[in-house]
Amino acid sequence: MLRASVVAGHPPRPRKWEILIWLVIYSSTGPREQVPPPPVRPSAAPRAAAPGPGRQGVNWLVGTVPRPLGRERVQVGAITGNAADPGELAARSAELESAPASKAIAWALERFGGDVALACSFQDVVVVDLAVGVDPGIEVLFLDTGFHFPETLAFVEEVRARYDLNLRMLTPGPEADDWPCGTERCCALRKVAPLDAALAGRAAWLTGLKRVDAPTRVAAPIVSWDEARGLVKVNPLATWTDDDVTRYLADHDLPVHPLVTRGYLSIGCAPTTRPVAAGEDPRAGRWSGMGKTECGLHA
Numbered sequence: 001m002l003r004a005s006v007v008a009g010h011p012p013r014p015r016k017w018e019i020l021i022w023l024v025i026y027s028s029t030g031p032r033e034q035v036p037p038p039p040v041r042p043s044a045a046p047r048a049a050a051p052g053p054g055r056q057g058v059n060w061l062v063g064t065v066p067r068p069l070g071r072e073r074v075q076v077g078a079i080t081g082n083a084a085d086p087g088e089l090a091a092r093s094a095e096l097e098s099a100p101a102s103k104a105i106a107w108a109l110e111r112f113g114g115d116v117a118l119a120c121s122f123q124d125v126v127v128v129d130l131a132v133g134v135d136p137g138i139e140v141l142f143l144d145t146g147f148h149f150p151e152t153l154a155f156v157e158e159v160r161a162r163y164d165l166n167l168r169m170l171t172p173g174p175e176a177d178d179w180p181c182g183t184e185r186c187c188a189l190r191k192v193a194p195l196d197a198a199l200a201g202r203a204a205w206l207t208g209l210k211r212v213d214a215p216t217r218v219a220a221p222i223v224s225w226d227e228a229r230g231l232v233k234v235n236p237l238a239t240w241t242d243d244d245v246t247r248y249l250a251d252h253d254l255p256v257h258p259l260v261t262r263g264y265l266s267i268g269c270a271p272t273t274r275p276v277a278a279g280e281d282p283r284a285g286r287w288s289g290m291g292k293t294e295c296g297l298h299a
Contacts, residue, residue: 086225089232093223101127101236104222105134108204108234115203117141117168119195119297122156123257123267126248127208127237132163138206141198144169145190147181147269151258158255170194181271187295195297196229204232207298210240213266214283214293242282268295 096104108116118131119141131138142156160167176189199205205226211218226233237245242265249256259267263275265282276285283293 089223089225090221093221096222097239101240102130102134104234104236105131105206107223108206108232109135109138112203112232116206117199117202118206119143119199120208121267122152122159124208124245124249124260125159125254126240126245127206128159128163128165129248129252129254130236131206132165136163137166140165140167141195142167142169143191143194144171145181145186145269146172146176147190147271149259149267149270149273152267155255155257162255168198170198181269182290191295191297199229199231202231204234205229206234206236208237209235209298210237210242210245212241216293217298220298 092107096107117139118127120128122128122142128140131140144153156167159165172190172194176186176193179185179189181190209217209220211220220235220238222235222238224233224235225231248254257264257267259275263277264273264285265276266286267273268286272287272290274285274288276282287293
């Protein structure tokens with residue numbers, strides 16, 4: 001029996017269950033809004049390397065390096081613990097002896113991905129300038145011992161702002177409270193322990209160490225195995241002299257630590273650092289009269 005609406009020449013009104021069926025069918029087969037994929041963030045453009053004369057025997061120019069990895073790095077090929085091959089590290093160190101310092105940094109970042117950090121004292125900014133030229137987002141570690149010169153802390157902030165550094169300030173734990181600057185365990189608790197904790201689990205770290213810094217560093221390789229911490233250590237500036245550093249700062253118009261012009265040629269914590277006289281060894285101003293030449297970070 002036809003409904004009245006059909007007899008009257010009008011199409012029948014759909015029942016509720018018919019509407020529900022239609023909705024189910026349409027939702028599974030009907031058109032849908034196409035949501036575009038999220039935009040891909042372009043990689044940072046590499047900084048152009050400024051030319052410079054260099055020093056015969058030491059290739060300290062920036063050279064050609066891969067594009068910056070950026071802050072969103074992907075960890076590739078990282079090795080940790082006993083997986084490091086001493087033969088590989090020795091061979092790579094030998095190859096990098098005459099290469100630009102930036103090549104050592106680029107190799108570390110390519111070899112170990114984002115599992116690399118740079119430890120910097122901010123006595124100068126050469127190693128920072130080179131490192132961020134390869135990877136603007138590399139993590140930079142600074143040991144805030146609680147006894148730095150105010151000028152050093154202000155310089156750190158100046159450099160942080162200049163490069164928009166991914167800077168991590170490391171501070172000592174409460175166990176250091178009883179060991180102020182100059183006491184027996186000060187460096188162990190205010191420098192070594194915080195750095196060890198920050199590097200734990202990493203594959204490699206970069207330093208600004210140079211062979212000319214101290215007699216204890218004359219044989220420092222560019223790449224080596226840090227036995228104490230269980231990771232690879234890379235010293236991109238190992239072959240540089242103090243003149244190389246001065247020339248690079250001038251050629252690249254980089255800021256200079258304000259205490260340098262006042263005779264502080266090796267800058268550490270204020271209570272144990274003094275300016276040096278003309279012709280005096282630059283490290284003579286560190287722990288003067290204490291019979292000490294190293295804090296333990298590179299021992």
